[in-house]
Amino acid sequence: MRRGVFYSLLVLLTSFIMGCSDDEYVYPPALTELLSVRTNASGTIDYLLPDRSAGLRVENGSKYSGMVPDSIYRLVAIYEIKDAKEPSAYIYTIGNVIAPEPIGQEQLAGEMKTDPVNIQSIWRSGDYLNMILLVKAQNKKHSFHFIEAQGANQTSCLRLTLYHDKGEDVEAYTQKAYLSVPLKKYSGIFSEGDPILFTINLYKEGLRTYQFTF
Template sequence: MKRKVMAAYWCGCLWGVLCLLLTACGEYSYHYPSVKLEFLTAYSGGDGTLERVLTDGGEEYAVLVDDSHSHIRPDSLVRIVSNYELVHKEGGEGVHLYAVSAAVAPIPLPADKFPEGVKTDPVDVLSVWMGRNYLNLMLTVKAQHGKHKFHYVEDRVDVDAEARRSSVELTLYHDDGGDTQAYSQRAYCSIPLLQYADEGVDTVEVSLHVHTYSGEVKTYTFEYRPLIAE
């Protein structure tokens, strides 16, 4: 029951970022002073503007300035990648967001939930690491003018109640739409994992399969310990 509730909650919050408009490598080439480039969980207020962010390290900050003027669904959350700086304003500490891009962060789905079948067009993985209740990926794709779609396929979920462990096997879904492989562009993906934190599960072993331009299928394995408070 808990898993179904969590999945419904996250789907409502995150499904809107299924399709990522690819970010050119040069987008973040300008260096702002004392600025970090990180994955963040951003929360909106009643008017849909970003009010606060949570870092993967667990620090929470008010959004004092947002140069991106981002708007999302009111009173919801979204996964983003942002250039930001810690600032002080009117006696309080918060963040100045210089640039914001949506990270692709839908809940993984079983293969039979993809009407057109599972697409595994290749990518190159620049880095992959465990964030706060997410598995983060920084990818490079070869593209020209097409719109690439990303998602995550849930291949297998096994729960060992006695050992208080579960094992999850995922595959990166990538549909390049037949785009010409002309230029290298950056894509940011963030896989939600909190829905696998069923009662009695302390540790989740996550394996992610990624099809690459070299023709290999690379597998990345991480151990995830759920952080329930979000």
């Protein structure tokens, strides 16, 4: 049986992983979004693919190289839209977003983990359910995934739970984690208006379920 691939908080929470690192740098008017990017045959970013608008050609994509060629990545980006007549994008910095396709609980290598987090925001856009989590961590790996309820593909309601394993880390500092749940694989299973129920274990409230629709 194929086991789920889990995603490390340490990789994610290096803040923005590319671009300017000067804390005093002042960005011009820019957008900060969770979005997708496309790479070209050379493994550099050539297009931004925002959830709610048309794709944008990237002016400085060669700055972001070393990626898998001809692929789609989910990232958080600070960027500016240039030239209103033929819009393009200039990226100032990008960071990782955890975005694995949900799996069934039977695919877990061990037991289900729902270590608590806090949530800054959660919203649906395009083919994704996005969230910014506030995680208490110090310096050890945290693992995340999205787990389907049993029979989730056979009902008119998609039920998902956040998997979070903090391992042996100490709850020392609050750090942001960016996650996106890919929903495209459910397009032939659920209909427009069907509910999406997403459950997260919060520090003070315990298990809380957020509701969205397809």
